[in-house]
Amino acid sequence: xxxxxxxxxxxxxxxxxxxxxxxxxxxxxxxxxxxxxxxxxxxxxxxxxxxxxxxxxxxxxxxxxxxxxxxxxxxxxxxxxxxxxxxxxxxxxxxxxxxxxxxxxxxxxxxxxxxxxxxxxxxxxxxxxxxxxxxxxxxxxxxxxxxxxxxxxxxxxxxxxxxxxxxxxxxxxxxxxxxxxxxxxxxxxxxxxxxxxxxxxxxxxxxxxxxxxxxxxxxxxxxxxxxxxxxxxxxxxxxxxxxxxxxx
Numbered sequence: 001x002x003x004x005x006x007x008x009x010x011x012x013x014x015x016x017x018x019x020x021x022x023x024x025x026x027x028x029x030x031x032x033x034x035x036x037x038x039x040x041x042x043x044x045x046x047x048x049x050x051x052x053x054x055x056x057x058x059x060x061x062x063x064x065x066x067x068x069x070x071x072x073x074x075x076x077x078x079x080x081x082x083x084x085x086x087x088x089x090x091x092x093x094x095x096x097x098x099x100x101x102x103x104x105x106x107x108x109x110x111x112x113x114x115x116x117x118x119x120x121x122x123x124x125x126x127x128x129x130x131x132x133x134x135x136x137x138x139x140x141x142x143x144x145x146x147x148x149x150x151x152x153x154x155x156x157x158x159x160x161x162x163x164x165x166x167x168x169x170x171x172x173x174x175x176x177x178x179x180x181x182x183x184x185x186x187x188x189x190x191x192x193x194x195x196x197x198x199x200x201x202x203x204x205x206x207x208x209x210x211x212x213x214x215x216x217x218x219x220x221x222x223x224x225x226x227x228x229x230x231x232x233x234x235x236x237x238x239x240x241x242x243x244x245x246x247x248x
Contacts, residue, residue: 002037002085006053006062012086012204013241014062014195015096019211022234023063026242029054039064039082041215042072051082056204057246062086069190071169076126081197087202093147094199095241100163100189100210101172103181108213110233110236112158112240114148115208118193119185126198135200138155147207147244154243155236161186163210166194177217188216207244211237 008086011021015234028085029052041049047155048246052063064082067087068074086094104245127135164180166172168190172180187210199206 003088005032005037008060008087008090009062009086009180010059010090010092011061011245012082012091012094014068014082014094014096015063015065016018016066016067016191016211019097019099019231019234021065021231021243022238023056023182026238027054027056030230033161035197037085038064039085040068040074040078042068042074044223055241059245061245062089062091065137068193069169070124070167070239071124071190076124076128076194077130079194080126083195083202083204087199087204091204093144093205093207094195094210094218095244096192096195096206097237097241098189098192098208098210099165099213100187101214101216102187102212103177104161104186106189107159109213109229111212111214112155112156112237113187113210113212114151114160115143115163115192115210116148116160116209117143118195119162119183120164120197122167122192122193123168124242127201130201132201134150135201137197139197139200142196142200142207143204148242149221150209151209151240153247155160155240156248163192163195163208164188166190174217180216184246187212209237209240
């Protein structure tokens with residue numbers, strides 16, 4: 001039923017915290033409630049809970065406005081159901097976005113960080129119990145170098161780094177922040193990595209970008225502040241996604 005509702009697509013997009021509305025003025029999209037296409041939904045500020053379907057920059061696009069998380073009680077395969085659906089609908093690439101905390105002084109709120117690699121500290125993996133005959137997916141180059149290079153043609157003021165995924169929902173302690181820096185993380189959040197694993201298992205090309213919304217372990221960090229900064233930086237992210245879609 002979901003496949004019939006959506007049809008063939010070229011690219012999928014996942015919009016993270018506070019980013020659900022960044023595409024609303026860029027093209028004419030049909031809005032599809034998640035319940036109509038079997039995507040899980042849980043109330044969370046900054047995550048709308050519907051899909052946008054339409055043609056954008058000559059490509060047929062399916063954009064998920066919001067995602068669910070493990071800290072809300074969802075398992076890894078629930079979290080990545082949208083990726084599986086996109087692959088079944090013929091997508092060749094997925095563009096993943098998130099709001100993240102910075103572990104570096106030079107990455108400040110409002111900056112965009114291209115994800116070049118990740119560290120999975122969530123304790124979860126969507127391939128556990130998947131039944132795949134070969135679940136040993138090579139993640140050495142999980143994030144497409146080609147798409148990162150294309151992103152820099154759209155926006156030449158992009159940083160690059162390693163994204164660490166924690167289970168959440170609590171923000172990191174100062175000791176945890178120091179640990180993350182020592183193991184090579186540049187930004188940290190609670191999403192994206194499981195979707196990347198699921199996408200690579202389906203042979204999708206993956207692009208990831210973090211919108212930096214806060215400094216990790218800052219005492220004043222609150223979710224409302226994260227979503228507010230994400231919304232204010234939305235137009236720049238939309239410009240980046242628009243340029244990337246045109247190059248896929």
